[in-house]
Every structure is written in C-alpha cells, then in structure tokens.
Amino acid sequence: MKYLKLFLAFGCGWATVIALGLGADAAGQRGKPAGNAGQAASLQSRISALGQRVSQLEQAAVSGKLNKKVVAPFEVVDQADQRVFYVGPDRDVEFYQGNKRAAVMSAAGGVGTFFALSGSSQSWTALSSERMTVNENGQTRMSLGKSAAHGNYMLDFSSGSHDIAKIGVSYETNAGSALVFDQSGYRRVAIAAADGKGVITVLRGDALPLAQLTEGKSKGGRLLICSADGCDPPMVDAGDAGGYGIVWTGPQSYNPGVGLMGAPGSFIMGKH
Numbered sequence: 223m224k225y226l227k228l229f230l231a232f233g234c235g236w237a238t239v240i241a242l243g244l245g246a247d248a249a250g251q252r253g254k255p256a257g258n259a260g261q262a263a264s265l266q267s268r269i270s271a272l273g274q275r276v277s278q279l280e281q282a283a284v285s286g287k288l289n290k291k292v293v294a295p296f297e298v299v300d301q302a303d304q305r306v307f308y309v310g311p312d313r314d315v316e317f318y319q320g321n322k323r324a325a326v327m328s329a330a331g332g333v334g335t336f337f338a339l340s341g342s343s344q345s346w347t348a349l350s351s352e353r354m355t356v357n358e359n360g361q362t363r364m365s366l367g368k369s370a371a372h373g374n375y376m377l378d379f380s381s382g383s384h385d386i387a388k389i390g391v392s393y394e395t396n397a398g399s400a401l402v403f404d405q406s407g408y409r410r411v412a413i414a415a416a417d418g419k420g421v422i423t424v425l426r427g428d429a430l431p432l433a434q435l436t437e438g439k440s441k442g443g444r445l446l447i448c449s450a451d452g453c454d455p456p457m458v459d460a461g462d463a464g465g466y467g468i469v470w471t472g473p474q475s476y477n478p479g480v481g482l483m484g485a486p487g488s489f490i491m492g493k494h
Contacts, residue, residue: 431446
C-alpha cells in the first residue's frame with residue numbers, strides 16, 4: 223500500500239507537468255502573429271517556383287535550347303568585390319588589375335582598337351588595323367603604320383609636338399627613306415633612294431642642302447658641298463670621273479659637263 227501511494231503521487235506529478243506544458247505551448251501559438259503562416263506559405267510557393275524554373279533550365283540545357291546571351295553592360299568581380307572584367311554599352315571591353323584598368327578593347331567608330339595602359343594610366347599603347355601608337359602623358363611618342371595624309375607607311379618618333387626621326391616609305395618617290403630632325407623639329411639629315419641611287423643629305427634648318435653624298439654618272443661616288451644658299455651651283459663637286467678623280471670648285475668655274483674647262487686652280491684632276 224505504501225508503494226502504491228508513492229507510484230500514484232509520481233504519476234500525478236508527471237500528468238501535471240505535461241498538462242502545464244501543453245497549455246503553455248497553446249498559449250504561445252495563440253500569441254504569435256497570424257501572418258507567419260501566410261509568410262511560410264509564400265516562401266514555400268517561391269521555393270516550389272524556383273525548383274520548377276531550375277528543372278526547366280536543366281531540360282533546356284540538355285536539348286540545346288538554353289539562351290547563352292548576356293546583355294551588356296555587365297561586370298565580373300573577384301571575391302573582394304573588385305572589378306576584373308567589364309563590358310560597356312558602347313562595345314568596350316575593359317580588363318582590370320588591382321582595381322585599375324590594365325587593357326581595353328574597343329570597337330567604337332567602326333575600328334577595332336586594343337589599348338594597353340600603364341599602372342598610372344598616364345601612358346598607353348594603342349593597336350588598330352592601321353597603326354600602333356605609343357602615348358606618354360598625353361603626347362604621341364611613337365607611331366608605326368599608315369599615314370592618314372599620304373597613305374605611305376612610316377615609323378615615326380616624336381617629342382612633344384614635332385618629329386624626331388622617321389623611317390619608312392617616301393610618299394614622293396615610293397622608295398625607302400630615313401629622316402632625322404633636331405630638337406626644334408627641323409630636318410637635318412635625310413637618307414633616301416632616288417632615281418635608283420642612294421643619297422645622304424645634310425640640311426640646314428630651312429631644308430636647304432649643305433652637303434650630299436650619292437652616286438655619280440660614272441657609277442662612282444660623288445660628293446657635293448653647298449653654300450649657305452644651296453647647291454645651285456655647288457661650291458665643291460668631287461668624285462669619280464670614270465677611272466680618275468676630279469674636284470671642281472665654284473661658283474664661276476664650275477662646268478663639269480664640258481670636260482676640263484675652268485680657270486687654273488679651279489679644279490684638280492687625278493692622273494689616269
């Protein structure tokens with residue numbers, strides 16, 4: 223009897239605990255907003271719709287009907303949310319390194335162009351279908367390609383607003399040429415091929431020739447030394463006269479086309 227009373231007391235205690243727990247749970251449920259049930263239903267509906275969309279995309283990918291287009295502009299970023307790739311609305315593609323533009327490909331203006339930029343973006347190199355250009359601090363330093371003015375191809379080195387050196391095809395003779403300029407932009411030396419002959423000319427700042435080395439009529443060498451006013455006539459004409467050397471001095475006695483005419487001492491002729 224003693225143990226029976228203990229058992230009944232223990233059972234009544236547990237029944238009381240369970241009843242109190244159920245009552246508290248019911249009260250808690252009654253205290254919650256009624257909208258939570260609606261939110262749960264809405265979330266479940268969105269999950270179901272997303273699952274259906276994923277299933278449709280998988281089926282389209284298997285059948286080859288998946289649309290692979292991406293509409294510009296868009297960007298690609300790394301894990302630090304820094305841009306590494308960007309496609310703009312004007313058909314420009316930009317590559318980034320360290321959150322700075324390192325290269326740009328552009329189709330603007332109907333001409334494809336590739337730009338490679340320095341770390342400070344103050345210097346860059348541009349490559350297009352017509353020429354390659356190196357720009358430093360807003361000034362063109364080197365250009366290789368087709369001249370927009372004459373259509374000839376040249377390698378052009380510049381300093382500021384004027385040329386320093388050029389090498390390429392002369393638009394006047396369609397033969398090779400090389401030009402050297404001084405720091406003020408005046409042409410000082412010209413190397414060219416003209417009329418089937420090589421010519422090296424030293425010039426004044428106003429493009430007047432001072433000296434010229436070329437090929438003479440006898441296929442030997444010929445040297446002309448000019449006055450400050452040019453080479454018409456030259457002050458000195460020296461070269462191969464056909465197996466012997468002759469030096470004519472001007473201006474009055476200069477007449478190399480009619481043999482050895484001239485005042486005494488106005489020319490020197492070597493022996494045959």
